[in-house]
Amino acid sequence: HSNREMWFRDFFPANMCPINAKADTFYGIMFDAGSTGTRIHIYTFVQKSPENLPELEGEIFESVKPGLSAYADQPEKGAETVKRLLDMAIDAVPPHLWKTTPVVLKATAGLRLLSEEKAQALLLEVREVFEESPFLVPEDSVSIMDGSYEGILAWITVNFLTGQLSGQNQHTVGTLDLGGASTQITFLPRFEETFKETPGDFLTSFEMFNSTYKLYTHSYLGFGLKAARLATLGALNMEAVDGQMFRSSCLPKQLEAEWHFGGVKYRYGGNKEGETGFEPCYLEVLKVVKGKLHQPDEIRGSSFYAFSYYYDRAVDTNLIDYEQGGVLEVKDFERKAKEVCDNMERYNSASPFLCMDLTYITALLKEGFGFRDNTLLQLTKKVNNIETSWTLGATFHLLQSLGLTY
Numbered sequence: 217h218s219n220r221e222m223w224f225r226d227f228f229p230a231n232m233c234p235i236n237a238k239a240d241t242f243y244g245i246m247f248d249a250g251s252t253g254t255r256i257h258i259y260t261f262v263q264k265s266p267e268n269l270p271e272l273e274g275e276i277f278e279s280v281k282p283g284l285s286a287y288a289d290q291p292e293k294g295a296e297t298v299k300r301l302l303d304m305a306i307d308a309v310p311p312h313l314w315k316t317t318p319v320v321l322k323a324t325a326g327l328r329l330l331s332e333e334k335a336q337a338l339l340l341e342v343r344e345v346f347e348e349s350p351f352l353v354p355e356d357s358v359s360i361m362d363g364s365y366e367g368i369l370a371w372i373t374v375n376f377l378t379g380q381l382s383g384q385n386q387h388t389v390g391t392l393d394l395g396g397a398s399t400q401i402t403f404l405p406r407f408e409e410t411f412k413e414t415p416g417d418f419l420t421s422f423e424m425f426n427s428t429y430k431l432y433t434h435s436y437l438g439f440g441l442k443a444a445r446l447a448t449l450g451a452l453n454m455e456a457v458d459g460q461m462f463r464s465s466c467l468p469k470q471l472e473a474e475w476h477f478g479g480v481k482y483r484y485g486g487n488k489e490g491e492t493g494f495e496p497c498y499l500e501v502l503k504v505v506k507g508k509l510h511q512p513d514e515i516r517g518s519s520f521y522a523f524s525y526y527y528d529r530a531v532d533t534n535l536i537d538y539e540q541g542g543v544l545e546v547k548d549f550e551r552k553a554k555e556v557c558d559n560m561e562r563y564n565s566a567s568p569f570l571c572m573d574l575t576y577i578t579a580l581l582k583e584g585f586g587f588r589d590n591t592l593l594q595l596t597k598k599v600n601n602i603e604t605s606w607t608l609g610a611t612f613h614l615l616q617s618l619g620l621t622y
């Protein structure tokens with residue numbers, strides 16, 4: 217707009233100015249290529265004045281299952297799922313903003329676990345879909361994200377949405393993300409001791425909104441909920457063994473079934489003659505986590521935000537409401553695990569893995585990270601109607617790198 221056209225600007229408060237209402241709106245498109253599904257997040261921002269940060273106005277969210285890694289041998293078909301989601305953005309973003317709206321896809325643990333060759337073939341096909349779209353395709357727009365970024369960016373999202381990254385008196389909260397194939401823990405250490413006791417690769421400095429945050433973060437590959445099922449069954453990295461039956465005391469006695477994960481088929485079942493229930497199951501699961509994770513002393517007493525599969529399993533067992541979320545203690549997961557595992561017939565209609573999943577979550581929190589029984593977990597899916605996902609943090613980071621924000 218020329219100055220002449222904008223002369224009336226000064227007569228209106230910024231947010232009521234008829235031109236401002238649309239002119240300073242912009243969009244960012246972030247794809248989350250997770251191990252169990254692919255999701256699109258279309259964020260709307262409004263720049264109310266040049267000296268302030270843009271404000272997040274809303275989000276459009278859609279997802280498809282399975283994830284890209286399920287198309288390891290059909291990369292074109294995988295990219296087709298991305299294209300269908302991207303078509304939503306064509307409808308959501310006004311045409312005159314298409315060529316300034318960036319589109320980025322970041323893949324997480326599902327692709328990290330594939331062979332380099334198969335992962336790259338998938339990413340290449342997705343890149344072609346992006347290039348053929350009318351959107352802005354930045355350099356490196358399609359990639360596998362480093363695990364430490366996954367944790368940091370989720371931490372940024374949650375603390376931004378809860379208002380902890382602006383103004384004084386920042387009381388940031390730690391975050392726990394439990395995906396299908398990997399799990400992340402991230403927090404801002406308060407004690408000098410934590411920095412001293414922590415291995416260097418668990419600490420990362422990150423700059424966002426003109427502040428530097430020195431965070432504790434780690435992504436444990438193979439410790440996501442679905443990878444943990446395979447590990448418990450003894451089937452992780454056992455692709456070669458075809459048709460073998462994997463049994464566990466965490467599954468209903470009579471169960472025999474098949475399961476596809478990461479493009480591989482597994483046969484699994486219950487302990488027909490042997491033991492079942494919480495006690496033997498906990499011992500099985502313990503083998504997967506015990507001694508495998510770093511336990512920072514500082515977290516034992518502090519509360520954390522938890523989402524993804526922590527949230528889903530808490531909903532499945534009525535520990536929290538699907539819409540509201542809620543606050544739980546670590547021991548609530550243990551109580552539920554016992555209830556489900558010791559009455560497996562009663563829960564048969566839900567997932568046959570419910571007992572194993574709850575027991576794994578219990579073991580991961582207690583024996584893995586070293587949380588206390590009474591550690592508080594704030595279970596959240598959305599804050600102010602925005603999904604708690606690393607994708608928002610990643611979009612801020614993207615806007616920053618494009619010079620659209622600082």
Ligand SMILES: O=c1[nH]cnc2c1ncn2[C@@H]1O[C@H](COP(=O)(O)OP(=O)(O)O)[C@@H](O)[C@H]1O
Pocket residue numbers: 248249250251252253255283324325326394395396397398399440523524525526528597603604605
């Ligand atoms: O936008 C989101 N908001 C909240 N939870 C999400 C979102 N996207 C994915 N999730 C959760 O993440 C979990 C699946 O993990 P995912 O497929 O991302 O595996 P990965 O992180 O190991 O690659 C599910 O519990 C799913 O509900």
Ligand SMILES: [Ca+2]
Pocket residue numbers: 250251324395396
């Ligand atoms: Ca994820």
